[in-house]
Structures are given as C-alpha cells and as structure tokens.
Amino acid sequence: MFTMKDLSTALYALSKAKGYALTVILTLGLTLGSLIAMFNLNYQILQAPLPYAEEDKLVVGSTAWLDKDGAVMYQRLLPVSIFRQHYPTPSELLTDHALFSFSYIGMTLRDLPHSPQVQIAYTTPGYMRMYQMPLLHGRAFSAEEDVGSQQPVAVLSEKIWREHYNADPALLGRSVHIGNQQFKVVGIASAEFIEPRLTGPGRSNDIWLPWDFSIGSSFVAGDVSGAHLYLAKLKDASQRPAFEQQLRPQVASQYQHDIATLPSQAGRSLIFNAEPLRLILEGDSRNRTLWMLAGSLLLLLIAAANITNLLLSRAARQQRSMSIQAALGAQRHHLLGQVLAELSWLILTALLLAFIVAEGAYHLLQLYAGAMLPRLAELGFDWPVLAFAVAVSLLLALAFATLISRQINYRALQQSLQSSGKGSGVQISSRTRQVLIGAQVMLAAMLLICSAQVLLQSLQQLRQQVGFASADRYQIPVDNITATPDDSLPPEQRRTLYRQQKDELMQVRDILQQHPAVAAVSVSNYPPVSFDGYYGSASFIASPDSPNQQLFSRAVFTDQFYLPLFDIKLVQGRNFTAQEVATQAQVIIINQVLAQQLKPDGNVLGERLYTTNGSLAFEIIGISANHHLPDVWSAEETGRSYLARNIGTTASLQLQLKPGMQIDKTAINQAMAQVSPHYRAADIHSIKDNVNRVLLSNYLAAAVTTSLVVLSFLLAAIGIYGVLSYSVQLRRFELGVRMAIGARPGTILRQLLGENLKPVGAGLALAALLLVALWLGLQHSAFVVEVSAGGFALPLALIVLLTVLTSLLSVWGIIRKPAIYALQGQ
C-alpha cells in the first residue's frame, strides 16, 4: 500500500503543514475520544461481564404493589415477614439465596470519638457467597450468623478500616459500636470487592451486619418495605420465569392472608418478580447512555465531514507536486500511497490522543456522574473497547482513502503540466463540495437541535426557584439509639414513648438555638430534600365514608419552626402554634397539589383529612406553596403534608446558620449530650448540596449538552468555513473575472450566499425530516419528549447565520481588494 519512504516523506510533509495536521488530529482525537468513552460506558453498563461468577444466574427478587384497581403503586418492595418465613425453605430452583436490607437513617460508629456516619447493609451469608466478597482479613458471615441467630458480628469495608481504625489488624475480634449494639468484627472486606449497587449507583455500604439487625426485620404481617430485597442464584439461568411462577402464587396468597384483617389494605395485591441482577444494576441508565453514545457518534460524523474537506483541500493543494510525479512516471497507486501514508500518521496520532481524551472522560464521569450512572468505577482499558477504537479508526481511514482516491483524476494530472493550468486533476467537483456542506449541516443541525432541546429543559429546571430556601440551611440526621417502642405495646403507650423522643429533641433544639452561629432550628423527620433522597410519607382519606380514595403525600412531622426556617410560603391559613406542637394537636398544613386533589379550587381551609383507617381527623389550617424540584421518585410535584405529630424512627435537626457562620458536630453532640446519651449527630449535610444533588442530572445534562452544542457548532463552523473557503480559493480567478466585468463586492457576496445556502437549506430540510421522523418514532416509545420551539428555531437560525458569516469570511479576502488581485491569484 505504501512504503517506509512514503511514511517518512509524509511525516516531513506534515511537519511543513503543522496547522493542517494539528486541526485534523485535534478534531479527530477529541471526537473519537468521546466516542470511545461513550462506547466504553455503554459496553460497561450493557454488555461487560459482571464481576461475579455465573452472573446470568443471579436474580433480585421483589414485589410490585398493586392498588385495588390493579394500578401499580410501587415497584420493588418486599413483604418482609413473608420472605422471613420463606427463607429457611428456599426453592429447589436455587443454589443460594440471601435477604438484603440497608440503613436509611443516620447511623454512626459510636465507639469512635468523632462518631463518623456509616452506610450499613444488613444481609445473610448467601450474599457474601453469591457475590464472592474477597476478605482482606477474617471471614465472611457463617451459617451460625444466619437469619434468627441474632449474632452481633460485622464485616467492615477496607476503606472504613483504613480511614477510622488505622488499618489495625487487631480490630478483628474487637467490637464496634453501631446504634445501641456492640458488633464483633469478624472480617475486613477487601477494597477489590465490587459491591453490587442494589439500591442505586450513588450508594455504597461501609459495613455489613446480619440481617436480624435490619430496620424492619421485625415487620409484622402485611407490612411491605422498600428497604429490603430477596437475592437468589438460580441453578439454571433459563429457570428465572419458572422461579417467578413458583413464588408468585405463594407470595400473593400469603399477602392476602396477612391483610385480611386490615380494611385499609383490602383489594391490594403483590406480584413477585425475579429480575436479572444486570437489569437491577443497569437501572434507568440505558436511555441516558445510549443518547450520549448517539450524540458522540454524530459529533464524530461531523468531524469526519470536516476532515474529508481538509483532506480534499490538501490533495488539491498538492496537485502540482502530484502532476510532476505523474509526468515522471508515478502510477496512480504511487500517488495514493503518499496520501495514505499521511492519513496513517494522522489517524494513528489522533487515535493515541483519543485514548487520552477517553481516559479524561472516564475521570470526569467518575467525578460527576458516579451517583447517576452504574459501574463507572469499572471504566478503563478493555479489549473490546480497544477493538472498537481500532475498527472505527480503520473504517474512517478506509472511507477517507476511498473518497480521496475517487477525487484524484490521474489522467488529468498527467496532462496538467502540459496544459499550463487549463485544468486540475484534483479539483473537487462542485457536487462533492455541496454534498459535503449539506451532510455537515444536516448532522450539525440534528445534534444542535437535540442538544438544544435537552439544554433548554435543563436550564428551565435549573433557573426555576425550588420553592424553599437552602442557603445556610443544614440537615443533621440524628443517630438515635433509644429503643424502638415494641409493637406489642398499646398504641397510646407507643405514642407516649415517641412523644418523649420528640420532646427530648426539641430540648436539643432549644439548646442549639442559643448557639451564637445558629439563626434557627427545627426538629423533623426530613428536610424538604434529604441527603439520601428519602422522605417520609403519609396517606389520607377525605372522608371516613370513602376509604378507597386515598391521597398520598410526602409527610413532614415537625414543629412550628420548620416552615419559617425553610422560608416555605403559606398561600392560605397559618403555621402551627407552639401550643399545637406541644399538644400534638390534630392539625395539618398541606401543599397546593394536595389541596387541589381534595377540591379542584384548592379552597380547603378548615376542612378535614383522615388517617386511612379513619381513626384520626386533622383540620387543615394552612396551605403551602408547591415546591419545584422533580426527583427520581416523581417528575412532578406531589402532595405534601406537615403535621405537628411524633417523628418516628427517622429524625433530623434542621439548622439555619447565620450568614458566614459555621458549626461542627462536636457542638451539636454537646447539645445532645446535655439532654440524652441516646443521640448523636450522624453528619452535617448542606441543604444546598442536597438540592444540587437532586439537580445533578439537570446540571449534568446541561453540561453535556452545552459541550455538545459548543463542539458541534465549532466543528460545523470549521467544516463549513473550510469547504466554503476552499471553494472560494478554487474560484478566485472566476470571481476576479466577474469583478472585472462589473460585479460589485456585494454582488459577489450575494451570489456566493445564494449558492451556499442551497446545500445548507437542503441539509436543514433533511435534518428537519429526520427529526420529525424521530419525534414520531418516540411517540410510540416510553420516552417523554417535550419539544420547545426555541430549541428548534435557534439552532436553525445559528446555522444560517454561520453560513452567512463563513461565506463573508471566506470571500472577504477577495472582495475587499481590487479585482486585479483575484485575477493574479493573490
């Protein structure tokens, strides 16, 4: 194809055309790098083997909770008591199984003076077997520590062991203090353990405790929980449907039996599902990452169109040297060999750059998208990715070489020296140029319009006020080891015990209120947005006569300081009084959404809401403004309720600090210690960070699409300018002739614009057609596409403006000088 001599000649030639070489390498390297990164991301999520043996046999069991009308209320819940009963006698279709749960309240290592917050997983020995947890020291859970054994043992992550226990091997056999229990450390899990992120990519666990100690392990019949899963390993991957069919009737009938005495649950049902582990880990990331792959592919195509233009221009510039070589006897393949040698240098260098860019992209993804996309930690060099990168590079090289070889007219080259410039063997046909411009505009327009749509939506969300104040506000989850009131106690006695906890926390609140850095404090179960994304919930009925019409709400159990602290506006009515909080009065504040669910006009002040069993009635005393912060649970604002009642197991202090002031955990813990040794501050989370975490997907979407918009616009600008400029250079003499016979600068510009806008118009029309087809296609899919006219019109206007500007720029050098310069080729 080409010789070493060709390669060295090509290297020398490129060193003399540094600008050209740099443009090609940068354009191709950046776009190919982003494509490689996106391919790797999709490969990791969708195709790469999971780091567990026989991964296809691993399934995650949970149930869908169906309402009376058959509508799915929630996915992936577990009727804990049913599976606790079922656990000792697993299906004969399984080789292993485990129960799994996780902490969703503040937990700290109480044996350490600074009581660091930790994330805890509760599980059974099967978990460590199925996912082959490698142990740095000690052992995994044994059969003696299985369900019902109540053995207080713990396996710590290597990270926690190193960070908080100085990697002391003697920790093995010693105890750590978590909650109100001492746990004997039996193992240190190696950092090599790639934990299956069963509860989302953002959550990793620090400590594994036996399932018996999980919150909800003592749930009674009829309770369902979103914090529990049933993990299993099938004997044969193909038996997954059979396993589902086997358990479905058992779970369904047991559930009906369990709720038989609960009128509020009547008619509801459960469907057991055993989903492949890969599907659970993948979550909803597939759409997002596939869009990112499509975007980067489009970018590469735009870049390829650019590079084609550049290569063709270069071939045209080399016409004279090619003519001389042809006259001296060079064959077609000699000439093509030179072109290919240059191309090889360029693509090889661009490929190396692309790998560096891809590495950078992995780093950025791990830094900023770790909470949103799964398996990012596994991103890195992979043979399939290398094969993909090489294949794409070869494909590009082949495409470029084919195109160039078609443009080299060997016969014309041979004659061009004799004909003293009457024609060129490498003049790129007007048709080719127009097709290139059209293709480039089409690709750029598609990418710009798609990106602009996403960008505008993200910006709209980011610009919107969330509906509550977050600056200088902090959430302090409370690690509470007060014994949970026993379910066997009478309700009134349980309420009294919970009341005592709330009173104690209100005392802590009042002490903290005296701290010089503190502006305001409130006690509640959750802030408007929690660090872990969880929230409390409560369902109500409008009337005891219609128990089937339940109204769901995100519930905040709090005091009179909560709404003012977060600056949550009341559109009607009033806040709680101190008296109402002290007496746990049956009053409620609801948001506008909930009010409108009760009555379309939302005027519900003074009306009542009832608990689902009708036993308690709450008078509506206020209506708060809606929040505007869609999260993973709900894309739209849901009903919200605020009650002056007991807080329950999950408690947080909400702090508003004075501007510029800070507070540390020690000060808070001192305040807590004055009231009770049961309380510790788990951590201090900024509400602003909590909000930003929820908005992260919007920030990420805005950042990615802004980069896409800028890159594609830049590439389109370079590409279109390149083609137009080259085209003008070829026509310089012709334009000179036109000027000589009276064409004014404006006339030349108008003529060029008219000519250039034709392929641009064709490209835009084609892009519009393809986008309409795409939009129609998406109407039949699960995608929700909101199309904004601005996101459509703006990119089109930008491309037309770009064409006008690049046309002007490309011809400016000719029309701003007297005609003689163009005629003389200057």
Added chain:
Amino acid sequence: MQQQKISMRGITKVFATDEMETHALRGIDLDIFAGDFVSICGPSGCGKSTLLSLLGLLDMPTEGSYQIEGQEVSGLSLSEAAFIRNEKIGFIFQSFNLIDELTVFDNIALPLRYRRQTMAKTEINERVMACLKTVDMSHRAGHRPNQLSGGQQQRIAIARALVGSPALLLVDEPTGNLDSKNGDAVMDMLSELNNNGTTLCMVTHDPRYADMAKRKLHLLDGRILDADGTPLSSQAAQTQQAPLRQAAGQ
C-alpha cells in the same frame, strides 16, 4: 474637437512589500479619445499590465488623476469602481476567461446582469444576440466554453466585452493563446470594431499587431517613451500625442 474618453495625469503605482517598494508606473500622462485604437508595447515588467489594470479600474493608482469621460475615478470605492467598469469598460483577456459553468449566451449576458439598474430580459436577449451576430457565433449560443475552439472562445470574450456598449475596450494580449490564423481573425475583428467607432486600448507583444493600432505607446520602466526613446513629460504627452493621432489619419 474629439471627445476625450480617458485622461490620466501623473499616475504612479507603487507595489510595496515589507522589504521593498517597486515602482511599476512613474508619472504616466495619457489621453485616449473617442475612436482611438491605442496599442501599448514594451518589454516584460515595463508596467503594461499594471497600466491596463489601472485603465480598467481593476486596481487603483498610488498617485495621480484618472478621469473617464470627464469623471474622476481614481478615488472610487470598490463598489463604485465596479459600476463604472461595468458600464464604461469592456475587457478582453489573453486567456479568454469565460466561465465554464455558464453557456455562451450567459457568459455574454453576465455584464448586463451586473447593471446598476436591472435590465429587462428581452433587452438582454436582444443585446446578447446582436453581439453574437457581430462575432458570427449566433449558432453557438447554447454551448459551453469548453465545447469551443480557442479562436471561438476569444470571439465570445469579445462579444462579452461589447455587450455593455462600453466607452473603452481594454484588450490584453488578445492573440497570446491563439494560432496565427485565429489571431489574425481576432485582430481583424478588433480593427473592424474600431473602424465602426469603438475605442480600443490594447497591450501586445506582437509588433505586427501593435502596428495595426492608430497610436503606439512604448513603455519602459514605468514610463511612456517618445519616438526617440525619451520619457515623455506631463506636458509633452499632450503635444506629442496630438501629431501621432494626426499622423495616424485622425
């Protein structure tokens, strides 16, 4: 008194680069009258082409005054110069400079389409066909330039130069790319045009064709020479050129 078409006084043209200045024309004084046929001769690099470029407003002088039919044109903007060029000057190039993508008809019609006032289609049609007839190429109106011989292409170029009824026809080595037969034919055609009243100014190397002009100007080192080879002064240009014109039978 004959109508003065062109008047140049003290025209200089200096091409400057970072390192040096090249004086292409040094104080040219030149008058061309209606019906003139002036040939400009001189060795390579003497400034012939530069002078022709200035005459055709393809370039602007560094200094001096240039009037076409009494209108000062030396300081015009590019756009104004283009209008003047379009309406008052016709060009005939050595290498024809027809536009390959356009038909013969469209090539000839091009200057009319660049007019300040949009010209009616019928008028364009009439004028183009008349010019085609003048150069005896009516039968080739729909052809492309690359379907014509060199001589035919130059005839089309002449037609294009004539179509706007210019005050002055500037001709740059019209026979340079033609064989002697075609060259003679083109020169006959130019002579005939001149005899019919068209004013011509021609640059040529060929003494035979230069002699066909009514007036011959010799250029050397950017200056016009008189008959004994002395550069003409500004005043002398007036006095020396009048007898030449008379001698040529004006």
